[in-house]
Amino acid sequence: xxxxxxxxxxxxxxxxxxxxxxxxxxxxxxQSAVMQDRIGANRADLFGIRLLGLLHPAxxxxxxITKEDLVPEGANRVMHxxxxxxxxxxxxxxxxxxPYGAEYRFGESVINxxxxxxxxxxxxxxxxxxxxxxxxxxxxWASNNNWSLLGSLRASAQMISYEVTMGLSVVGIxxxxxxxRLTDMAFAQDASxxxxxxxxxxxWWDPLPAWLGWIRLPLWGVFLQPLGFVMFLAAIMAENKxxxxxxxxxxxxxxxxxxxxYSGMRFGLFFMAEFIEVVVIAGLLTTIFLGGWSIPxxxxxxxxxxxxxxxxxxxxxxxxxxxxxxxxxxxxxxxxWLQMALRWTLPxxxxxxxxxLCWKILLPLSLANVFVTGTILLLIRGLx
Amino acid sequence: xxxDAALFYLFGALATGSALAMVLNVRNTxxxxxSLVITMVSLGGIYVLLQxxxxxxxxxxxxxxxxxxxxxxxVMLLNLRxxxxxxxxxxxxxxxxxxxxxxALARFLGALGPNLPETRPLPEGFGGYRHMGxxxxxxxVLPFEMTSxxxxxxxxxxxxxxxxxxxx
Amino acid sequence: MIPLEHVIGLSAxxxxxxxxxALTRRNLIVILMSIxxxxxxxxxxxxxxxxAWSDLGGHIMVxxxxxxxAAEVAxxxxxxxxMFRNRDSVNVExxxxxxx
Numbered sequence: 181x182x183x184x185x186x187x188x189x190x191x192x193x194x195x196x197x198x199x200x201x202x203x204x205x206x207x208x209x210x211q212s213a214v215m216q217d218r219i220g221a222n223r224a225d226l227f228g229i230r231l232l233g234l235l236h237p238a239x240x241x242x243x244x245i246t247k248e249d250l251v252p253e254g255a256n257r258v259m260h261x262x263x264x265x266x267x268x269x270x271x272x273x274x275x276x277x278x279p280y281g282a283e284y285r286f287g288e289s290v291i292n293x294x295x296x297x298x299x300x301x302x303x304x305x306x307x308x309x310x311x312x313x314x315x316x317x318x319x320x321w322a323s324n325n326n327w328s329l330l331g332s333l334r335a336s337a338q339m340i341s342y343e344v345t346m347g348l349s350v351v352g353i354x355x356x357x358x359x360x361r362l363t364d365m366a367f368a369q370d371a372s373x374x375x376x377x378x379x380x381x382x383x384w385w386d387p388l389p390a391w392l393g394w395i396r397l398p399l400w401g402v403f404l405q406p407l408g409f410v411m412f413l414a415a416i417m418a419e420n421k422x423x424x425x426x427x428x429x430x431x432x433x434x435x436x437x438x439x440x441x442y443s444g445m446r447f448g449l450f451f452m453a454e455f456i457e458v459v460v461i462a463g464l465l466t467t468i469f470l471g472g473w474s475i476p477x478x479x480x481x482x483x484x485x486x487x488x489x490x491x492x493x494x495x496x497x498x499x500x501x502x503x504x505x506x507x508x509x510x511x512x513x514x515x516x517w518l519q520m521a522l523r524w525t526l527p528x529x530x531x532x533x534x535x536x537l538c539w540k541i542l543l544p545l546s547l548a549n550v551f552v553t554g555t556i557l558l559l560i561r562g563l564x
Numbered sequence: 565x566x567x568d569a570a571l572f573y574l575f576g577a578l579a580t581g582s583a584l585a586m587v588l589n590v591r592n593t594x595x596x597x598x599s600l601v602i603t604m605v606s607l608g609g610i611y612v613l614l615q616x617x618x619x620x621x622x623x624x625x626x627x628x629x630x631x632x633x634x635x636x637x638x639v640m641l642l643n644l645r646x647x648x649x650x651x652x653x654x655x656x657x658x659x660x661x662x663x664x665x666x667x668a669l670a671r672f673l674g675a676l677g678p679n680l681p682e683t684r685p686l687p688e689g690f691g692g693y694r695h696m697g698x699x700x701x702x703x704x705v706l707p708f709e710m711t712s713x714x715x716x717x718x719x720x721x722x723x724x725x726x727x728x729x730x731x732x
Numbered sequence: 733m734i735p736l737e738h739v740i741g742l743s744a745x746x747x748x749x750x751x752x753x754a755l756t757r758r759n760l761i762v763i764l765m766s767i768x769x770x771x772x773x774x775x776x777x778x779x780x781x782x783x784a785w786s787d788l789g790g791h792i793m794v795x796x797x798x799x800x801x802a803a804e805v806a807x808x809x810x811x812x813x814x815m816f817r818n819r820d821s822v823n824v825e826x827x828x829x830x831x832x
Contacts, residue, residue, distance in 0.1 A: 256592065299692055303621040307608075310629020314601065317636050321594055329640060336637045340630050360693060572734045576742045583746055583769055586762070587753035593761055600765050603746075607772055610742075613734065614783040619794050623775070626798055631768065631805050638809045639761060642816050658756050669748050673741050680736060684786040691782075691791060704792045711799045718803030725810030 188295040192275045195509075196463075201455045202237030204516055208455075209233065211520045244448035252324055252441045259322035264442065264449035267315025271456040274308050277301035278463040279363045280508045281473050282370070282480050284497040293473075293505070294363055301362040302354070305464060306347055309419055313339040315453070316421070316428060316438050323441035331437025334531055335421060335428030341538040342418040348546035349411035352553040353468055356404050365401075366472030370479045372396040381560045398476040401469035407549050409469045411542055413518075416464070418534065420457045422519060424526040425534055462515035470511050473504035480504070572613050579606035593644055597635045604628040616691040739780035746773035760815070760822040764808050771801045 210233060213220025222233040251260050281293025298304055313336060320332020354360060357368045375395045379385040385392075402409045418425040429437040439450050466472055474480070480500060487496035529537070582602035589596045604627045611620035689695055700708050750773060753766030775794045782790025812822060819826050 256595070259594065259598070300617055300621055303618075303625070303693075307621050307624040307629065310625050310633075311601075311605070313629060313633055314598070317633060317640075318594070318598065321636070321640055329643075333637065333640055336633050336640075340633050343625070343629065566733070569734050572738070576738075579742070580745055580749070583749045586769070587749055587757070587766060593759060596762055596765060600768065603769065604772065607776060610739075610776065611779055614739070614779050616779045616783065616791055616794075619775075619779060619791050622795065622798060626802060627768070627772070631802055632765075634805060634809060635761060635765060638812060642813070642822065644761075644822065661755075662752055665748055665751065669744050673737070673744055676737065676740065681785065683736065683784040686783070686786050690786065690788070695788060696791060696795075699788045699792060700795075704789075707792070707796055711796060714803055715799065718806050722806040722810040725807065725814050 184291065185295060188293065189276075192280075192295055193272070196275050196459055197272055197456055200459045200512070200516075201452055202241070204455045204458050205237050205240065205451075206234055207516060208520055208523070209236065211517065212524045215521070215524050240451075241448070244445055244451070247444040249444040249446055250441070254324040255441065256322045256324075259318050260441075261446070263315050263319035263322060264446045264453070265315075266318070267312060267453040268449040268456070270308050270312035270315065271453040271460060274305055274457075274460045275463070277304050277362050278460070278467055279366050279472055280463075281501055281504045282363075282367065284501050286494050286497055291501075292363065293501070297361065297363055300360045302350065302360045302365075302468075305460075306343065309346070310340075310343055312420075312453075312457075313343075315450075319442070319450070320428075320438035323438070325441050328438050328440050331428045331440070335438055338421070338425065338427060338531075338534055338538075339419055341535060342415050345415040345538050345542040345546060346412065346419055348543065349408050349415055349549070350468065351546070352405045352408040352549045353401050355550070355553050355557060356401075362467050362472075366467055366474065369398065369400050369471035370474040371399045372477055372479075373399050378560070396477070398471055398474070400471040400476075405469070405549070405553065407545065408553075409465075411546055411549070412468070413465065414537070415542060416461050417519065417522065418538070420454070420461060422454075422458065422461075423523040424528050426528060427531050427534055458516060458519055459512065461519065462512045465515045466508060466511040470515070472511075473508040475503060475507050568613055572610060575606040575609045575613070579603045579610070582606070593639050594636055597632050597639065600635075601628050601632050604632065614691075615686055618691060618693045618696045736780060736784045739783075740777055743773045743777040743780065746770075746776065758824050760812055760824055761809075763824065764805065764812070768801060768805065771797055 209221045220233060221236050224233065224235040224239040225231075226235055251257055276296040277294065277298055279292075279294035279297075281291075284291050284293075296304075316335040316339065317332050320328040320330075320335065323329075353365070357365050359365060359368070373396065374380075374388065374393045375397050376385075376388060376392050379392075380388045397403050421428050427437075429439070439447055442450060475483075483500045483503065484493070484496045487499055491499075579602075582599040586596045586599035586603065589599065605624060608620045608624040608628065611617075611623060687695075747770050750766045750769035753769065754763050757763055757766065775797055778790040778794050778797070782788065782794075815827060816822055
């Protein structure tokens with residue numbers, strides 16, 4: 181019985197799904213309020229304690245559970261039920277490959293803080309994202325409603341278009357790190373590189389003097405592939421129908437798009453799925469581009485090597501584990517903040533603008549990114 | 565029975581069941597498409613059990629995530645009603661033909677069994693993206709490049725077919 | 733260990749079900765989906781043999797088949813849309829003008 185996988189799954193479910201996702205609903209309300217110079221939702225209270233509106237997620241869940249589950253007349257009951265289930269399950273299952281810590285040795289046992297260390301972890305995320313499209317597509321069809329059908333037509337085209345761009349924009353990262361395994365990517369980002377080291381690799385200033393070689397950046401994906409970061413951010417926000425790409429949800433155009441006819445806990449599942457996906461996007465961006473669990477300029481070897489002579493190896497690994505998990509959570513919070521800031525700053529794209537962005541702008545740019553990355557890697561690493 | 569074999573039979577039963585549901589479902593085309601998705605994903609699971617990891621992921625991403633979505637997209641676009649297909653005639657002939665086909669299949673499988681060459685052991689990382697990438701760009705580079713031409717022809721054909729009138 | 737005959741048996745059963753669908757259904761979209769099922773059954777056979785005889789060519793063939801299937805679905809659905817625009821129906825019995 182794989183107890184460690186069970187423990188890690190429980191950790192992900194409790195921290196990621198049950199703690200972070202409701203927190204993200206609160207962040208959405210409060211951050212938008214701060215950005216728009218108002219107070220936001222702060223009325224939910226427990227015996228008079230208001231807690232800055234932190235009880236609103238609990239109030240939301242209670243409201244959604246106690247509301248009536250309506251199925252519209254003429255709708256396909258089975259599909260109406262399974263559509264939110266597909267969306268929610270696909271969102272939660274994506275957490276399985278995201279590493280929130282490195283490998284730690286306690287005596288002879290080694291703990292690897294990731295639920296499933298798959299060799300093709302990044303492709304797993306894309307595959308699950310492709311299946312998540314069905315939640316939206318079936319929801320619109322099953323509702324027997326014109327607005328829902330329009331929403332899900334737009335959603336299906338948008339989601340399958342942006343899957344292509346999502347895949348292509350990380351090919352650059354794949355070439356640089358040479359692996360699809362997310363744990364190896366996080367390990368590879370646990371180092372630092374000299375900012376002006378390219379001068380030495382190209383032979384223009386060989387060897388680089390010490391006073392210039394002192395400027396080091398952590399070997400994060402965002403510094404190695406800045407264009408890839410921007411493109412992947414745009415593509416994955418469009419894939420998950422986050423504003424400004426929330427054409428399928430409409431909200432003032434087509435009533436509520438594909439989830440018009442959903443109420444009660446069925447809508448609750450769609451609602452939760454969207455915010456769990458916000459956390460998944462943040463986790464993915466952190467792992468691929470921001471170095472995952474690694475502390476900048478302080479590699480794991482440095483921390484363990486520093487603490488072991490004083491307190492012993494077990495305690496050093498424990499401190500390192502706590503530090504890494506905390507760093508990961510801080511980076512995830514920063515990425516959530518970034519998505520919320522993008523949501524409340526940009527107006528919604530028109531549908532043809534969304535499609536133009538994917539096929540006419542992001543696709544050629546990602547191909548150009550692959551070409552340029554390949555050329556630079558060839559120049560740095562040489563042939564063979 | 566090992567865990568792998570149990571999973572294989574489970575996925576196989578799921579694939580067969582949903583394939584039958586797809587073929588026998590007369591009323592609802594979208595329900596047939598969803599059954600096809602279940603078949604695709606079960607087959608993807610079987611590919612993972614057969615150490616074909618890259619093929620499994622590509623199956624789920626391309627077949628399950630794009631091709632069947634395209635089917636459902638067309639069904640929604642054309643807004644096909646479920647009462648457009650009255651039940652067919654010649655039921656007895658259909659059943660007889662199906663039974664004959666399945667019996668022929670069973671005979672074929674029976675003849676196949678003892679004549680297969682023996683299995684060879686698999687190298688490390690078989691079916692992973694590194695081996696496949698190397699094979700695609702060294703031994704099989706010609707089919708790989710020809711599929712790009714094929715996809716270009718398909719894109720041009722699909723766009724022309726789906727366009728409305730061209731010119732006055 | 734999974735016996736190879738069972739893998740090929742499953743592939744043959746799925747192929748038979750797909751043929752059944754392609755021959756007996758009248759909805760053009762379901763016929764196309766049955767053809768996809770047949771292609772999937774063939775893919776399973778290729779992967780099974782590649783696993784048994786440690787030959788990567790089986791996987792390469794599966795990639796080619798998936799590509800061809802994607803192209804065929806795109807063009808096939810284009811034909812379905814064109815047909816629907818002309819005759820307002822996707823029943824194959826409505827496009828049987830060339831039948832004797």
